[in-house]
Amino acid sequence: MTTSFVGRDSELDEIGTALTRHRLVTLTGGGGVGKSRLALRAAERLRGRYPDGVWWVDLSNLYDDRLFTSTVCDAVDLLDHNPRAPVEALAEWLTGRQVLLVFDCCERVLDSCHDLIGELLPGAPQLSVLATSRQALGVEGEHRVEVAPLSMDAGGDGDAVRLFRERCATAAPAVSLDSPGSADVVSAICRRLEGIPLAVELACARLRESSLTEMADRLGSRLDTLVDETVWPQRHRALRTAIGWSHELCSPIERLLWARLSVFRGPVDVSDARSVCAGGPLDAHDIPGLLDRLVDQSVLQRDGTRYRMLDTLCEYGAMWLAELGEDDTLARRHAEHYATVLAEADAGWLSDQQVAWYARISASHPDVRAALDHLIETDPDAALDAAGRTGLFWPCCGHLHESRDYLERVLALDTPESPSRTRALWALGITLTLQGDHQTALRVGEECASAARQDGTAQSGLFAAHTLGLTHLMAGRPQAAYDVSDEALTAHSTSPPSGAPQLCCMVIRTFADSALGRLDEAYAAAVGLRRLSLQYGEHWARSYAFHQLAFIDLLQGRAHDAERHARAMLASKHNLNDNLGIALALDLLTGANAVQGNGVEAARTSGTGNTFWRMLGHPGRGTPELAEVRDLWELQARNAAGGDAYDKAFHDALSDDAEHGLALVLHGPQPS
Missing domain, CATH: 1.10.1740 (Rna Polymerase Sigma Factor; Chain: A)
Incomplete structure (x- = not known):
């Protein structure tokens, strides 16, 4: 978007009035007429009307209907840890909320927009929808606002x-x-x-x-x-x-880059453009300057350190890419590039670049999906390998339905037994466990263990132990979780660690120890795990070490230390954008506040934590041992604060925006 906004006052007034009378308002008009910009400005102006939020659903990077519903869920931060259908989860999330959903570029997936919006509106009576589309959605009750070109007064002042x-x-x-x-x-x-x-x-x-x-x-x-x-x-x-x-008027080399950039689904950085677009007359060293030239000519827009092309210009570039006969070649290059990105992210996980890799995979999400779709159609072995490597990233950051969808698709392909297949089974197993589908997860975990025995690698053995151990732990079987992880670590661990699955198994064994009441052993293991992760600069395993330190501190009466460790976990999980971990850390921080007699602060952190749990839709709200002490912490906090003060602080936090509430918690205790 450009920084200024010219005209459209009458249209903004019309949209505002229409949304008081109609629950679905669609802005229609041709490409380039300014529908998206108008919708964005209208949403900003109307934000105060919708106490539960205004949410922007960008559909411009979709190229088929299959990922539509998960894209909508992602847009509203509904990272549903539940095997139920995303539409069901979305409908439940909207129930009772006064929300404005803004669907942009509906023409990309018109039928899906028609079906979903038509289903949501009757079930969520306080929901309003503002849509942009080149044609009407055809939903009952839709009010259409035709977005005309800008006015051109006879006197030249339009x-x-x-x-x-x-x-x-x-x-x-x-x-x-x-x-x-x-x-x-x-x-x-x-x-x-x-x-x-x-x-x-x-x-x-x-x-x-x-x-x-x-x-x-x-x-x-x-x-x-x-x-x-x-x-x-x-x-x-x-x-x-x-x-x-x-x-x-672009130079031939600029036109070639324009065409080749059309293969991307989201914003790209210079390294992406170099890897995918270079070749023939287009030298990789020239691409940074050419990107800036296309920005100067308004073909591209800067998006931080990345570059974005408007949908209409991308369509034009794709047309020329097909005319050049390069569309298949560029699709292959694009898929190979993002498969390489996933492999590099996997290799860089156990390092001080871990947080950067989580951000990289998150920013490249639409293109990673497109790459997997292409590989599934053209290269099953590469698809299997690439999809398995999302297991360190997608489940952690809430893309559980997409993770399950892609992993089940690649595992259904005709591919031989291999470490890649074992890894994909591991990724599917942890995805199923985090969704609460423990029975299916156990079956997949056992299949993963069988595959690991067949391919015989140490990494496969650790992957299999991790998915089985996680399932046992979350299903309330800590002894089984301990046994499977300890056996694998005894057989396959190395010093220094051989990679991510070794740290994953160490986390499971530590959690199992504390769940079994072996608190001293668990505390020592957590201290060792924290020390090890600090050597590498990684955050994922460290955050779970802090979890165990905080939890055991609380059980053993060290509430101040528990608060310090819970805050450290929260900071690490926030760096990773791991909302499940954030919710767990907020629970521990609530306990630390409650035990210290900070009742109002405990109510605030509990309200913010409940906002994240509601967003996640997690069936068990974390590991079983936490469930046993939450009620006690609430009682302690309520007694310390007084019932009315506790309820007010809790509900204020619960009704706040999740990110704003989290920012307040990260900033520190608030004045009473």
Whole structure:
């Protein structure tokens, strides 16, 4: 999005009024007319109406319907740790909430939008939906607002001219628009571009190379020679002209990069673009400068350190990629690149780059999905290997339904027994356990153990022990969890550790020790695990070491130490964006506050923790031993604070935004 927003006051008022009378309002109009930007501004203006939040659902990176519902769940931070259908979880989450969901680019998955929104609205009476689409959704009760191009007043003071002047000042500040006759030329250009915002912005980006008069003449000649309107409808002609002209004025190497970048599903960084797009006349060393050139020409937008292409321009690039005959080649390169990214993330997990890799995989989520889809169709062995490597990242960060979907698909492929297959079974087993499907998880874990015995590698043995141990632990069988993890560590552990599965098994054995009441052994193991993880700079295992230290501190009467360790766990889990771990840490912090007599603070952390548990939909709210002491902590906190003060603090935190509540907890105790 650009930083300024020109005009649209009447449209904003119309949308605001419409949402008081209709629960579904759809902004329709052609590509580039400004539907997304208008919806974003309307959502910002209306935020105060919806106490339970305004949520943006970006559908622009979807290319089929299969991932639609999980994309919606991700957008509202519903990371459901439950095997039930995502639609059911979403409907339950919305019940009783006064929420505005904004669905952007619905034309990508029109049928799915129709079905889901049509199902959600009757079941969630306080839900409102604002959608953008090139055509209406066709849902009963839908109110449609046609988004017209920007106004073009006869006197040259319309919103299209205002936008042109603002973008010109940014793109070509040396160009004067105040010389005699300039106003008429600008008005003529805006009329030729029919007031379409994207067309205006693309034209302004060309003022570095063209004068106003040259631009007007060029646009006029192009409009006169456009294709038949049955191919490109009248209302799209000006946009097609502006995109085509912008494309024509790019150098051949810039056009090639534009086309090749269309293969990406989300924002890309320089390394992504180099790996996927370089080749032939396009040298990898030239790509950073070319990316900046495309930004200058409004073909790309900067998104932090990454680059994003608007959907309409991406479609144009994809059309040219097909014309060049490179679409299959680029899809293969794209898939191979993200398979390599997953392999590098896996190799870098046990290092001080672990947090960076979690962020990298999260930022690349749409492209990792697209890569897996391509590999499933074209290279089953590579698909199996890549999907298994998501097991260190996706389940931790809440993508459980997607994890299960992809892993079940790759395991159904005709592939030989191998360490990759064992690893995929491990990833599926932990996904099922975190969803609470312990029976299926146990079956998959036993299959994983059988596969590990067959392929005979130490890593496979540790992977199998981890998934079985986790299932036993979460199902309330700590002795079985201890036995399977201890046996694997005795047989396969190395010093230094051979990789992630060894630390995973060490975590299971430590948790099992404390669940069995062997607190001194568990505490010593947690101290050792913390020391080991600090040597590598990793956070995942360290956070669970802090969990055990905090839990045992609480059981043994060291509440101040428990608070310190719980806060350390919370910081690590926040770095990893691990919402399950955040919820567990908040529970421990609640206990530490309660035992110390900080009743109001305990109520606040409990309310924030419940917000995360509700978001997760976790059936057991963590490991079984925590469930046994939560009620005691609440009673202690309520007695310390007083019932009314406890209830107020708890419900204030519970009704707060999860991230805001977490930020307050991370900042430290709040004044009473």
